[in-house]
Amino acid sequence: MVELFSIERLIQKELSLMVEKDGRVVEIMFAGSAFRKTFSMLVLLYSLIATPGKYRILLIEELESQLYPTLQHKLLCIVERLTSIHKIQLLLASNSDQVMKIFSKV
Numbered sequence: 001m002v003e004l005f006s007i008e009r010l011i012q013k014e015l016s017l018m019v020e021k022d023g024r025v026v027e028i029m030f031a032g033s034a035f036r037k038t039f040s041m042l043v044l045l046y047s048l049i050a051t052p053g054k055y056r057i058l059l060i061e062e063l064e065s066q067l068y069p070t071l072q073h074k075l076l077c078i079v080e081r082l083t084s085i086h087k088i089q090l091l092l093a094s095n096s097d098q099v100m101k102i103f104s105k106v
Helices: 033-050 069-085 097-105
Strands: 009-013 016-021 024-027 057-061 089-093
Touching: 033 057, 033 069, 057 069, 069 089, 069 097
Parallel strands: 057 089
Antiparallel strands: 009 016, 016 024
16 A cells, blocks of 8 residues: 555545644645645545546546656556556546656656
8 A cells, every 4th residue: 555645534524624643633625735645646546536437538648747756657557557447548648758657757
C-alpha cells in the first residue's frame, strides 16, 4: 500500500468534507493544492472503478502542475496499477519530461 498523505480520518459534516491529521481538522477546500488535486483524481478514479461498463477512460492532463516529483511518482504508480487492474484506459497529457520518465518506469 502506497501512502500519499498521512490522514487519520475523513469527516463529512453537513455539506463539507474534512480531513484529520495530527489531531487537526481541515476542510478539504482549504487544504493544499497538491492534496486537493490528488484527492479529486482518486475520487474520480474510484467512481470510474465503481461504474460498470465496457469502455472507461481516465484522462490526466498536466499532472505535474501543483505536484512535487515524489507525489507525481506515487500517484502515477497508484493510478497505473488501478487502471490496469480494473481495465480502465489511461490517457496522460503532459509537457513534462519528468512525468514521462516516471511513467515509462511504472
